[in-house]
Amino acid sequence: MLAAVRKSVGEVSSSLTGLLGEIGRLSAFTGRFLRSALSRPFEGRELIYQCYAIGYHSLFLVVATGFIMGLVLTLQLRPTMTDFGAVSFMPDMVGIAFVREIGPMVTALICAGKIGSGIGAELGSMRVTEQIDAMEVSGTNPFRFLVVTRVWACILMLPLLVIAADAVGLLGSYFIESTRGQVSLALYFNRAFSAMAMGDIIPATVKTFFFGLVIGVVGCYRGYYSNKGTAGVGIAANSAVVISSLLLFLVDFIAVLIADIFYEI
Amino acid sequence: MTARQPQHGQEPLIEIRNLTKAFGDNQVLRGFNLQLFAGENVVILGKSGSGKSVLIKCLIRLMEPDGGDIQVLGKSILGLDQGALDRVRTEVGFLFQGSALYDSMTVRENLRFPLRRHPERAQGVGEEQLILASLRSVGLEHAIDLMPAELSGGMKRRVALARTLILKPRIILYDEPTTGLDPITANEIIQLMLKLQEELGTTALIITHDMDCARVISNRVIILYDGINYAEGTYADLSRSEDPKVRAFFKDVNQRHHASI
Numbered sequence: 439m440l441a442a443v444r445k446s447v448g449e450v451s452s453s454l455t456g457l458l459g460e461i462g463r464l465s466a467f468t469g470r471f472l473r474s475a476l477s478r479p480f481e482g483r484e485l486i487y488q489c490y491a492i493g494y495h496s497l498f499l500v501v502a503t504g505f506i507m508g509l510v511l512t513l514q515l516r517p518t519m520t521d522f523g524a525v526s527f528m529p530d531m532v533g534i535a536f537v538r539e540i541g542p543m544v545t546a547l548i549c550a551g552k553i554g555s556g557i558g559a560e561l562g563s564m565r566v567t568e569q570i571d572a573m574e575v576s577g578t579n580p581f582r583f584l585v586v587t588r589v590w591a592c593i594l595m596l597p598l599l600v601i602a603a604d605a606v607g608l609l610g611s612y613f614i615e616s617t618r619g620q621v622s623l624a625l626y627f628n629r630a631f632s633a634m635a636m637g638d639i640i641p642a643t644v645k646t647f648f649f650g651l652v653i654g655v656v657g658c659y660r661g662y663y664s665n666k667g668t669a670g671v672g673i674a675a676n677s678a679v680v681i682s683s684l685l686l687f688l689v690d691f692i693a694v695l696i697a698d699i700f701y702e703i
Numbered sequence: 704m705t706a707r708q709p710q711h712g713q714e715p716l717i718e719i720r721n722l723t724k725a726f727g728d729n730q731v732l733r734g735f736n737l738q739l740f741a742g743e744n745v746v747i748l749g750k751s752g753s754g755k756s757v758l759i760k761c762l763i764r765l766m767e768p769d770g771g772d773i774q775v776l777g778k779s780i781l782g783l784d785q786g787a788l789d790r791v792r793t794e795v796g797f798l799f800q801g802s803a804l805y806d807s808m809t810v811r812e813n814l815r816f817p818l819r820r821h822p823e824r825a826q827g828v829g830e831e832q833l834i835l836a837s838l839r840s841v842g843l844e845h846a847i848d849l850m851p852a853e854l855s856g857g858m859k860r861r862v863a864l865a866r867t868l869i870l871k872p873r874i875i876l877y878d879e880p881t882t883g884l885d886p887i888t889a890n891e892i893i894q895l896m897l898k899l900q901e902e903l904g905t906t907a908l909i910i911t912h913d914m915d916c917a918r919v920i921s922n923r924v925i926i927l928y929d930g931i932n933y934a935e936g937t938y939a940d941l942s943r944s945e946d947p948k949v950r951a952f953f954k955d956v957n958q959r960h961h962a963s964i
Contacts, residue, residue, distance in 0.1 A: 564805075571765050572803035575796075576817040576870065577789040 464681075467659045468651075474586050484587040492553050492588070493595035497602060499552060500545050504536075504603030507544055508610025511535065516618075532611040533630030538642050541604035543690060546649040549596060550682040554657040557588055558678030561661025562671040570662070585658040592654030597646040637701030645693035652689055656682040714777065715740050716874055716906055717762065722771035723930075724757055731757050733930030734771070739874070739908055744900065746909045746917040746938075748952055749927035755910040756800070758927065759876050762908070763795055764788060776873070793821055796872035796905075800879040802863040804851040811847045814838065814866050824870050837865040840902070841895060857888035861895065868899060875900075877909040881916045893919050914953070926952060 511532055519525045561584060564570050573580040612626045657678040664674035717739040724732040731754035739745050749755045760766040762773060764780055773780050775791055783791065804813050814834045818825050825833045838844045841861040851859060860880065867875060880896065881889035893916050900907060911917055917924055918938050926934040926941065926949055934941060934949045942953045 560807075567801055567806070568799045568803040569805055571760075572797070572799060572805070573816075574765060575763055575792050576820065576866075577793045578817065578820045579785070579789075 463663075464656070464659055467662075468655050470581065471585060471589050471655060471658075474582055475590065479582070481583050481587050484583055485590055488587045488591035489595055492591045493598060496549055496552055496595070496599060500548055500599045500603050501606045503544060503548055504541065504606040505610040507540060507603075508532065508536070508607035508612075509614055511540065511607070512611040512614040516614075528611065528615060529608075529626050529629035530633035533608060533633055534638055536604045536607045537634060538638050539690075541607060542600050542642055542646050542649065543686070545600045545603045546596065546646070546653065546686050547683060549592070549599065549649075550653050550656075550686060551679050553592060554653045554678040554682045555675040557654070557657030558661040558664070559671055559675035561585075561658060562664035562674035563661075565662065565664050566666055566668065566671055581662075585662060588658055589651065589654030592657075593647050593650035596650035596653070597643060600643075600646045635701075637697065641693060641697035641701065645690065648689050648693065649686055652685045653682050656685065713741055715774075716776060717908065718772075718774040719758075719762070720772045720774075722758070722761060722773065723769045724754070724761060724766065725769055731930055732761075732768070735927070735930065736932055737908075737925065739906060741873075741906050742904070744907045744909065744920050744922050746911060746921035746924045747927050748912060748914075748917055748924055749910075751912065753927050754930060755912075755927055756878055759797075759878055759908065759910050762876060763792055763797060793824075793870050794873050796867035796870065796875040798860075798863055798867050798875065798877045798880055800882055802851075802859040804854075804859055804863055804866070806851045808851075809847070810838070810843070810849050810851070810854075810862050813851070813862060814869050817866065817870050821870055833869060837869045838862075840868065840899060841865045855888075856884055857891065860884065860888075860892055864892075864895065864899070868903065868905075871903070872905065874906045874908070877907060877911070879911055879913075880909065881911065881913045886915075889913065889916065896920060 512528065515528065515531060516525065519528060519531070561570070564584070570580045570584070573583060608627060608630055609623075612621070612623055615621050615626065616623075660674040660678040660681070664670040715738040717737065719735060719737040722732050722735040723730070735754075735758060737745070737747075747755055747758065757766060761768040762775070762780075768781070776794055778787070778791060780788060780791055804810075805816065808816065811834055814837055815830060818830055818833065822830075828836075835844060835847070838847055841864055843858060843861050843865065846854060846858060846862065851862070854862065877896070881892055884892060896907070896909075897920060899905070907920075909916070909920060921938050924936065924938050924941050925932045928934075928948055934944065934946065936944075941949055944950060944953075
């Protein structure tokens with residue numbers, strides 16, 4: 439019995455040490471990115487390509503998901519809103535819900551799955567096949583070329599993808615409302631935006647930059663330091679999604695706490 | 704074609720002194736020493752897992768050794784900052800065992816990649832001309848727009864060699880250059896290495912366990928055993944050695960030789 443308890447304590451202790459070590463290494467990796475992010479030389483051409491690859495190639499998925507979320511949210515809300523006689527507040531409700539939380543969080547989680555795993559697998563594969571070593575021996579800094587460009591692209595593209603998701607989500611909501619009564623698109627959007635305050639828009643937009651940072655850094659970290667072998671590539675891709683999804687909720691919580699202080703939302 | 708004769712009596716291009724490296728309890732290198740002179744082709748023979756690849760990666764600091772000193776072109780590379788290390792690395796080409804071509808880029812882009820970061824190497828010639836010349840030297844001018852996935856194993860190795868040579872390094876490190884290739888393609892790669900060395904005057908350190916490669920290409924062979932340079936000499940000298948550990952390397956080759964007689 440005592441031996442079993444000791445074994446369990448040992449395992450918990452070892453897992454905890456591993457977790458703390460991982461947090462430390464991820465923090466050091468983030469620090470390295472921040473130090474390299476604004477210093478020369480810049481890999482401008484690669485950054486533009488990564489913005490295209492990350493932004494454009496995720497657009498359809500984000501837009502489709504946003505539209506469906508708009509449809510579903512409106513359908514789910516309608517009966518309750520009708521009971522309270524508040525159907526006319528539907529654009530206000532959906533607009534605020536999308537801009538503050540649903541748009542950023544759903545988009546970030548989709549991007550963690552698509553972009554984070556893609557970056558993890560790509561860099562992991564490059565590590566396994568010694569392509570990263572090949573860059574290093576040719577006198578190129580692979581961290582700048584591979585990591586800095588990808589993380590910057592995530593930081594820059596995520597807010598744009600969130601804006602697209604928000605807009606299309608509202609469009610989806612309008613689509614449902616237009617089938618139930620006479621409402622114009624302009625009026626619907628006008629109602630939605632006039633209900634929003636700066637306290638809804640600014641914190642929600644600022645946090646999307648941090649969401650991009652989380653997705654980019656975690657994906658790059660897991661891929662850049664993936665273990666050798668094909669299994670390492672799979673683990674890198676999978677763990678990039680799991681870790682970044684968890685961190686996204688944590689960052690979201692912190693962002694809401696901070697926004698609450700400044701805007702009393 | 705046979706190996707070019709080295710220029711002894713000069714300062715060595717690479718000097719390794721008492722190199723040590725361990726992974727946990729596994730002491731891979733226990734005090735390895737080496738001098739590589741201009742024009743030489745030195746082959747390091749060793750069993751799988753004997754630390755050959757670790758040694759060659761320590762040489763350009765893809766791995767950090769635990770102890771000892773490595774001088775490359777008169778500079779102790781272990782103390783160099785990133786900028787100085789990158790400058791030394793442009794003088795030392797590295798051919799990876801798996802070719803390590805960037806698989807998201809075409810052959811042209813693979814060769815352009817190091818040139819874009821070191822444009823001074825293309826001065827007076829032009830980037831495109833240099834890429835074409837480099838590919839022509841390995842006989843693959845026609846593959847310029849292909850992706851690495853469209854190339855055979857031998858072609859990948861040739862493109863990787865062209866990419867290594869495009870910065871005109873003074874020293875080339877070959878990590879198992881013939882591993883995974885059929886005997887005919889392996890021989891083509893060996894002849895290509897000799898041809899390029901003759902034309903460009905490079906010096907080479909070759910890690911291999913391919914005895915045919917060692918026989919054809921080497922001026923000098925070092926046997927890495929138990930983490931040290933256990934035996935050293937020409938291929939012919941070592942093949943006649945009475946030491947059982949050295950004989951073990953040449954056993955199959957000698958048996959084949961006797962069978963053919």
